[in-house]
Each structure stands twice: as structure tokens, then as C-alpha cells.
Amino acid sequence: GNSVTQMEGPVTLSEEAFLTINCTYTATGYPSLFWYVQYPGEGLQLLLKATKADDKGSNKGFEATYRKETTSFHLEKGSVQVSDSAVYFCALSDRWDTGNQFYFGTGTSLTVIP
Amino acid sequence: DTGVSQDPRHKITKRGQNVTFRCDPISEHNRLYWYRQTLGQGPEFLTYFQNEAQLEKSRLLSDRFSAERPKGSFSTLEIQRTEQGDSAMYLCASASYLPENTGELFFGEGSRLTVL
Numbered sequence: 001g002n003s004v005t006q007m008e009g010p011v012t013l014s015e016e017a018f019l020t021i022n023c024t025y026t027a028t029g030y031p032s033l034f035w036y037v038q039y040p041g042e043g044l045q046l047l048l049k050a051t052k053a054d055d056k057g058s059n060k061g062f063e064a065t066y067r068k069e070t071t072s073f074h075l076e077k078g079s080v081q082v083s084d085s086a087v088y089f090c091a092l093s094d095r096w097d098t099g100n101q102f103y104f105g106t107g108t109s110l111t112v113i114p
Numbered sequence: 115d116t117g118v119s120q121d122p123r124h125k126i127t128k129r130g131q132n133v134t135f136r137c138d139p140i141s142e143h144n145r146l147y148w149y150r151q152t153l154g155q156g157p158e159f160l161t162y163f164q165n166e167a168q169l170e171k172s173r174l175l176s177d178r179f180s181a182e183r184p185k186g187s188f189s190t191l192e193i194q195r196t197e198q199g200d201s202a203m204y205l206c207a208s209a210s211y212l213p214e215n216t217g218e219l220f221f222g223e224g225s226r227l228t229v230l
Contacts, residue, residue, distance in 0.1 A: 034218075036221075042223060043118070043222050044157070044205070044207075046218050046219070049218065089156050102159065106155050
């Protein structure tokens with residue numbers, strides 16, 4: 001079956017620190033991979049995505065590369081800001097063309113302190 | 115376009131009562147999803163619609179749960195005879211299905227249910 005495993009939190013970093021949040025997946029087909037972010041008091045919103053192996057998704061300074069050989073999609077940012085404090089969810093989507101459901105990880109809470 | 119809206123945002127009810135949540139998706143989106151999220155967990159799929167047709171239901175969706183999307187616009191999720199284990203955030207998301215899309219869900223802010 002399909003599943004996503006992501007790094008346990010919470011994570012606390014100082015401003016300008018380097019961020020990595022690990023995500024690995026199990027899929028029966030050829031999924032698309034996503035990172036969603038949930039800021040306090042808001043709904044989940046797409047941060048970045050990658051649709052095939054070796055694709056790199058990027059947005060707002062965040063990056064993640066779709067690694068089929070290691071079934072991973074780790075989220076990275078070179079220099080975090082206080083405004084990046086949020087919960088980050090890794091997700092996969094399979095069978096988009098025939099109808100699908102998204103599979104989400106448990107979320108990693110990030111707090112960035114000044 | 116104001117995005118996906120959900121109502122009510124918070125609902126407190128007593129065990130055994132029925133509750134209904136409403137979701138208004140982004141107007142041009144033909145897919146609508148319901149997810150449930152409990153504390154410390156990621157969203158879990160419940161069901162989804164393409165236009166007015168309910169195409170898939172999770173085994174999490176017991177007989178007490180029913181969802182509709184009349185006319186392919188807004189959707190309702192009803193929980194009958196609520197139990198304390200139903201306490202969760204109920205999330206609605208919509209998407210525009212095209213074969214060439216890679217699938218992005220747009221989420222509402224959720225409806226939080228507390229069953230006493």
C-alpha cells in the first residue's frame with residue numbers, strides 16, 4: 001500500500017539555521033510527492049511538489065528532490081526565518097488520473113526562534 | 115475567489131447527537147475531498163467526489179457517516195449518533211481535475227468537532 005513516514009518533531013531552530021525534514025514513502029505505483037505547510041490558525045497549503053523521479057520542487061527558499069532510489073523527498077531550506085514556523089506535512093498522491101487519495105505523514109512542527 | 119470555506123468552524127455536541135458540516139469549494143473545482151485530522155496526526159482520507167458522484171470512501175467512514183455533494187457544488191458531511199472518538203478536525207479540500215494536472219489540493223481551515 002501507500003504510506004508516508006516523516007521525521008518526528010517538534011523541531012526548534014535558530015533563525016538562519018539550516019533545515020532538513022526527512023520524508024520517506026512507500027508506493028505501489030509512480031506517485032507525485034508534495035510538501036504541505038500549515039501556519040498557525042490556517043488551513044494546509046501546498047509548499048512544493050515533484051511529479052517524477054529526480055524532479056526538484058522549490059518554493060519560498062524550500063527545496064525537495066524526488067529520489068526514487070531511496071524513496072525519499074526530504075525538505076530543505078538553507079536559512080530559516082521566524083515566519084517559517086509552522087507544521088510541515090509530506091504527502092504522496094497516486095492514481096490521479098483514475099481518482100485518488102492523498103496520503104499524508106504525521107506532520108513535523110517547526111519553531112524558529114530569533 | 116475566496117478559497118475553500120467550511121462551516122461551522124467549531125462544533126461542540128453531546129454524544130449521540132447528529133452533526134452536519136458544510137464545505138464550499140473553489141467554484142471551478144470539480145473534485146472535493148473530506149479528510150479527518152486528529153491531534154498529532156496527518157489528515158486521513160474519508161471520501162471524495164468528482165462533480166456530484168461520490169467515487170471513493172475510506173473504511174474509516176462508518177455507517178454513521180454520510181457525505182453528499184448535490185449538483186456538484188457544496189458538500190455536506192453528516193455524522194449521526196456521534197461518539198467521543200469522532201472528535202477531530204474535519205478538513206475539506208477541492209481540486210481541479212485534468213489529466214495533465216499533477217494534483218494539488220486546496221484546503222479549507224477545517225471544522226473542529228468536540229463530542230462530550
